[in-house]
Amino acid sequence: MYAIDLKGITKIYKGGVEALKGISLQVQEGDFYALLGPNGAGKSTTIGIISSLVNKSAGKVTVFGYDLDTQLEQAKSQIGLVPQEFNFNQFEPPLQILVNQAGYYGIKRKEALVRAEKYLKQLDLWEKRDQPSRELSGGMKRRLMIARALMHEPRLLILDEPTAGVDIEVRRSMWEFLQLINQQGVTIILTTHYLEEAEMLCRNIGIIDKGRLVENTSMKSLLGRLGTETFILDVDPPTHLPSSDAFSIKQTDEVTLEVEIDKAQSLNKVFSELSAQGIRVNSMRNKANRLEELFIELVEKGAKNV
Amino acid sequence: MFNPSYLVALKSIWRKETNRFLRIWVQTLVPPVITMSLYFVIFGNLIGSRIGQMNGFDYMSFIVPGLIMMSVITNSYSNVASSFFSAKFQRNVEELLVAPVPNYVIIWGYIGGGVTRGLMVGFMVTCVSLFFVDLHIFNMFILILSVLCTSVLFSIGGLLNAIFAKTFDDISIIPTFVLTPLTYLGGVFYSINLLPEFWQSVSHFNPVFYMINAFRYGFLGVADVSLVWSFSVITAFIVGLYSLVAILLSKGIGIRS
Structure with a gap:
């Protein structure tokens, strides 16, 4: 089964900028997929459309078989999103952010507290659970967004440059964590500017440039092309x-x-x-x-x- | 069919909103109480004692319902306007947009926060007013219904303002240039029967007038216009503004690219 199936996705922003020009892309369930491209290529727009933060201009998106146009809520339930920019309330502490987020997915407070403890501990944030999140370091904020995205235990985790601006030690611990949850069956789509990261983690890769998918293949076969x-x-x-x-x-x-x-x-x-x-x-x-x-x-x- | 998980989502939004204004209580709960206390002292005690009676009641008793309602209106409105705009500004509204939460749950969650703050401030102002006037309640049902409907209506108004707002200035323009004049001209400090006929007619286009009218009836048992007409106008405004907000959110206006 495809975790995501995009067919002919186009996005034209107000003012006529054509960010995506008919992208078709499938990602298999259980995959660890890298979506690469230069700045402004259309990666974040693609992710925005899959996670329904951006309205597409044309095309069809299905997430684990759920059509985004007709089964939006089922499709949303499958996805956990870690966006590029910090988008949590900086005045709230991590525990509250996670419990609120679980609530939006219909998870009762009692269960939410159990899950929050699990993910905050796994991501080394438990000690900071009651501290205003604006006081966390950059790496901690990134990990908080990963914990938040996992609260409803999604089948697909989308990470938009999750390791941007974090030191190598934190980056490596995040890689290990992502590999672990991928082994547990979570499909992962990752955008990154660290190509070493994509090469190390991902099995398949898509390259977007100027709104078009210029490559979509396995990492092995892509690297095999090097003479x-x-x-x-x-x-x-x-x-x-x-x-x-x-x-x-x-x-x-x-x-x-x-x-x-x-x-x-x-x-x-x-x-x-x-x-x-x-x-x-x-x-x-x-x-x-x-x-x-x-x-x-x-x-x-x-x-x-x- | 109503999904039980929506109820959990609704409670989560409401709890988040309530925690937000309670966390900053010095900014959200204390100022309206101080402002209204000044109104009671200056307009009620000092000036009011020279004005005499209004609609058969001493001036202080007449203005108390209007002042309570004024604090409910401004706090319900500003709570939702500033909270939703901040969520847009900090982009944490995306937490809700990516979740399987229908728009009506988002709307009622924010209304819940606005109403909670509005009623909490209204209650505190009522308690303060007891130091200045002997309050009698004529009809508790009308009192509660009118304050609840008003709080709901202005919470929706605040949400509408925040949806369109692009800067922090945009969420202060409407309260300053629209909400405050409507409230002051809605009969907080006077009975519209004192106005010339033309301005009496103009006052009938002011929705706040009907809210204060119904609320004052709950306390004093006197009204400038019929209660049926007052509640019809309030209901029409609630339905109209709610529909507008629901349409805007479903199209993603102000929240999605």
Whole structure:
């Protein structure tokens, strides 16, 4: 079953700006899906339409089979939304925000308090439950919005740049939490500007540019399109820059080499050539910008086609 | 069919709204009580004693119902107007818009908050008035019905104002330039029988006049126009404004892009 099924969605804002130009997109139940695109591409508008904050101009949206036009309340019940901007009442404490939100979904106060405790504890906010939420740090506010979105235990969680502006430690703990709830069966749609985040978390990916879906495929197949792969090697200080006819190599600092090899080539060949030139490799890692390269390529291609 | 979960949602909105004005009670509950106390002292005691009687009652007894009603009107209105506009401004209205809550539950939830504050302030002002006048209640049913209907009507008015408002100025313009003149000219301080015939006719176009008229009847048992006509006008305004608000919300005007 599709968690969401968009057919020919268009959005024309007042003033004639065409934000979406007939987007069709399906996300399977249980998926962890990345929706990427440059600023102003139409990601937030798409999310706004799915979560019924934005009125679409044309097209059809179904959420777990519920039509947004005819079964709005059933469709809304399936979705938990974590928006890009902080949109809770900054004067209310986290516990009150969560209990109120549960109430809007028809969850009685007694049950709401139990759920609020569970999610506030899971997201490390329990100690701050009675503090005015304006006093929370940026990372805490982001986690509060995730807790709020989960209060009615939705089948689909939509996160619009959930880790924007949070430090790497908090970001990683949020990734772990999102992976956990995805494993528990919650479908997740994520927009982000951190391509490393999308690459690490998501199984499938859609790229929106200028209101059009320019790519919709699995992360694996998208990354598989890269003809080459770049590795970073930590080495003992080399006496000279090694040379090779088989692959491109450059020295980024005294003890680091960057090697770009063709997908068809074997890594063994790299090691044997470097070894033959007296270079000792201490460790190796993949350069984590593979998706970034593809993203830029796709968006640039789109720009040329317009 | 009414879904029981809507009742939970309605209670949640009402509780949130009530908590909001109770949290800031110094801004919401105290000022109207102080203002009305000044009215009682200045207009009732000092000036009123020189005015004599109005419609057969001493001036203080005559103006007390109007002043209570004035505080109910302004507090019901401003509670909903400022709360809903703040929710739009801070975007936490989105919490409601993404939830499976029908528009009528949202409307009645906000009305519930406005009515609670209006009645709470009205009760406090009534208590203060007891220091100045010996209050007698002529008809409790009419009294409660009129204050309830008025509070509902002006809560809807506040919601309508907040839906259209784009800045904080927009939610103070209507109370200043429309609500206050209507209230002052609605017969709080005088019987419209004192006015020249032309202005008496003009007063009949003022909805606040009918509310104060019905409320005063509840206290004193005297009215400038019939109660049936008063309640018909109030009901018509409630139905009209409610329908307008319901249509606006269903089209997403002022709340959805």
